[in-house]
Amino acid sequence: MPNHPSGVCIAVDAMGGDFGPEVVVKGAIEASQATGISLLLVGREEEIHKELAKYKTDKLPIQVVNASQVVGMTDKPSDVLRRKKDSSIHVACRLVKEGQAHGVVSAGNSGAILACGMFVLGRIKGVERPALATILPTEKNPLVFLDVGGNMDCKPYHLVQFGVMAEVLAKDLLGIPNPKVGLLSIGEEEGKGNILAKEAYKLFKLSSMNFVGNAEGRDLFTGNFDVIVCDGFVGNAVLKVSEGVAKSISSILKAEIRKSLLFRFGCLLALPVFRRLAKRLDYAEYGGAHLLGLNGTAIVCHGASNVRAIRIAIEKAAEFVASQANEHLVKGLKANKELAQFGKRAKA
Amino acid sequence: MPNHPSGVCIAVDAMGGDFGPEVVVKGAIEASQATGISLLLVGREEEIHKELAKYKTDKLPIQVVNASQVVGMTDKPSDVLRRKKDSSIHVACRLVKEGQAHGVVSAGNSGAILACGMFVLGRIKGVERPALATILPTEKNPLVFLDVGGNMDCKPYHLVQFGVMAEVLAKDLLGIPNPKVGLLSIGEEEGKGNILAKEAYKLFKLSSMNFVGNAEGRDLFTGNFDVIVCDGFVGNAVLKVSEGVAKSISSILKAEIRKSLLFRFGCLLALPVFRRLAKRLDYAEYGGAHLLGLNGTAIVCHGASNVRAIRIAIEKAAEFVASQANEHLVKGLKANKELAQFGKRAKA
Known part of the structure; x- marks a missing residue:
């Protein structure tokens, strides 16, 4: 694992959020410019390239990964899992699962991100x-x-x-x-x-x-x-x-x-x-919400996220990876493992 | 039942609240002056009379009822029920139970008021x-x-x-x-x-x-x-x-x-x-919280209530009585009685 954000690669759902690629791509570029983070922008290629063309990005470690489907804000999480396997959220999670990225950031349908996080990335053992x-x-x-x-x-x-x-x-x-x-x-x-x-x-x-x-x-x-x-x-x-x-x-x-x-x-x-x-x-200021306990890093941003929120979320995802937070998390969980028996016995 | 606040009698816990009789008695006097509500001020006689003496109250329908014990903010509700039967909260509730007052207002220990409300006044049948x-x-x-x-x-x-x-x-x-x-x-x-x-x-x-x-x-x-x-x-x-x-x-x-x-x-x-x-x-502005479902009317005020909050709480208690809200409440509960079977079957 890298110990500095610049060695980290984050998959970004470029189609997510109320303002779509226009805002997400700009936020992603700013994050990469500021910290040197590698990015995979996931979504409809043409739309993403159109946005990228507005800026000088040829020297930035940014790649585009095509995903033909888009998840709407009203799509059911279970439908996204089964029928939208080529959606930007699903593909971004798969890139993490396959080791091509360390983490994923999305401002899209939060139920769908939770579901893809759970079932594509999977839980850390013990969580x-x-x-x-x-x-x-x-x-x-x-x-x-x-x-x-x-x-x-x-x-x-x-x-x-x-x-x-x-x-x-x-x-x-x-x-x-x-x-x-x-x-x-x-x-x-x-x-x-x-x-x-x-x-x-x-x-x-x-x-x-x-x-x-x-x-x-x-x-x-x-x-x-x-x-x-x-x-x-x-x-x-x-x-x-x-x-x-x-x-x-x-x-x-x-x-x-x-x-x-x-x-x-x-x-x-x-x-x-x-x-x-x-x-x-x-x-x-704090980017988005961290989905904790997954194999990988996932940040869910507010649908109304602006450029700054996207940028910060990407940076936070990279910091999370670079600080080896998931390794610390595993240690912490192990240290409290024996409490599980009480928790399961409790009435609540 | 009276249909105008002026025919209503409210028992007021004169010892309750962070500021004690000084604030409660003043609020009570203002409520009685404004609306003609009859009041029973419950607590240590001497302290209450000392406060009453500061104002012209001889023509107001206000009586003092002695209660030797005082409930502290850290007293356990169960202890108040068993061991502080001569406390202002307990006595005020008993006055309602015995028909000498229609309702009770207190800014004291809210757990104690809930307990006395439940066990001294008792629940309306069906609640x-x-x-x-x-x-x-x-x-x-x-x-x-x-x-x-x-x-x-x-x-x-x-x-x-x-x-x-x-x-x-x-x-x-x-x-x-x-x-x-x-x-x-x-x-x-x-x-x-x-x-x-x-x-x-x-x-x-x-x-x-x-x-x-x-x-x-x-x-x-x-x-x-x-x-x-x-x-x-x-x-x-x-x-x-x-x-x-x-x-x-x-x-x-x-x-x-x-x-x-x-x-x-x-x-x-x-x-x-x-x-x-x-x-x-x-x-x-809205007095305090209504404890609904009791035989009688009970309002729990914030401990930090000022004179105005006490006055309004007393007026609201009287309005509640005058509007025959408890009779309407019984009707409403009857109309939804058959839902109880589903509620009891549910998993939650």
Whole structure:
């Protein structure tokens, strides 16, 4: 394995995302220019070449791999697996499986990426459930939050594995030596929460992690934790709620701006600060969500990703590979293997 | 039953909340002054009389009921039930049970209020699980959101009952004739979500409610729904996350204000708008959370409630009584009784 991003090759789903090749190809070029990462741009050749032709790319380590089919946002994951084997998502995953690339980045249909990740790349031995981890900005350092939608109904031991995988991400990608791991619940004390959280709490205490106890919703933003773990239903709901609050505050402010001239003037003066705030809260800053536990590296970007988000996602995928995160992940899982028996016995 | 708040009597836990009798008594006096509601202020007589003496209250229908014990924020609910029978929370609930008051309002230890509500007042016949409902401000109309912490692990039929009870609150307290009811999940389409959400979806479709489908996190603020239902673990987590986002945005803005003089000037001009925004997002505006499904009316206020929040909570409790919401609730539950068999069969 390479130990520097420049030796890494990432397969990029050039057809994915709301803006298609125009945005993805530009983001890919910028990532390669900045770091020297090799790229395989996967999708309809002609469309990709058309975009590439807009830039000077002859000296960049970028190749195009044709894939005739395109996955739509409403395609069912199972259909993509069976009937769209020549789609950009499917082919990109296959390139990783076949060793031609180390990782895959896609802003396409996230259900389809999860399915292709699971069934084309396959799980790392010992991983019961791959999980989707996102990096969130907080008032202090960024934090790893998972599962944000990969697994709806979980057993306590699944949450332990999520924690171990997220710990690796916090160490290798965020550079935190001994990440503080928390379990999302509805009160700080042990014994608070639903059956799943209470049973998981017992296992986390026995685990190799630096488990500091239950985290509450507020802690997603305080920065008092480096990793927060929950099941994929709660994680996804919570993430969408937090996006919702931010959007609502901004849309109410915009309506008020329209109403008041004085306020408009005030905001104009304050614009640089609002821009800094927006940057701190910008999810694009962290690329996309890592699909952890697969043989290979996979990053799922938001459908609305812009050029910058794509570029950062590709760079993060390469850093993940170069830091040998998956090897660390295997070690972490092994160290907590004996907890599986408790997790399977638990009622939740 | 009275059909106007002025005929209603509410027992108020005068010792509850972070600020104790000073704030609660003032809020109670204001509620009684504004609407003519009769009040029983429950707690340590001397302390309550000391507060009452600060105001002109001789013509108000306010009586003091002594309760020698005080419930601390760390007291276990089970201990309060067994060993603190002369606490303000316990006595206030008993006054409702004995017919001396129609409802109870407390800003004290919420676990203790839930326990006393459940075991002193008792459940309405047919209610499997009382639920805690909060009223949230949105970009359009306020919305009823539940369960926000009463029930950690739920069956699908429990969610149906929560929906029916919340529908009554939306009709009787918010004046919405045909509330749009949604189920919190992680995608709009049927079939999205965890086992609980998927099974509950089927029952909601069969129910008497105006069920409009799955709601997503974002919908807590859009105003596209009048009622949103989930289990108490998810509801509590989601509520704390949304408070967390708002607090974080405000604390980041404050830090920026300190840094930049120009921004400070801009914000000064914009102050009236920020105040209007804060008012729109102020939970105090809606008093507290309704504990639905009990024989009687119970409202749980935030520990940090100010005078205004206490006043509004008392008024809302009286409105709930006057509108005969519990009678409507019984009717609604009866209309959906046959769904219980499916709910009990479900796997979740």
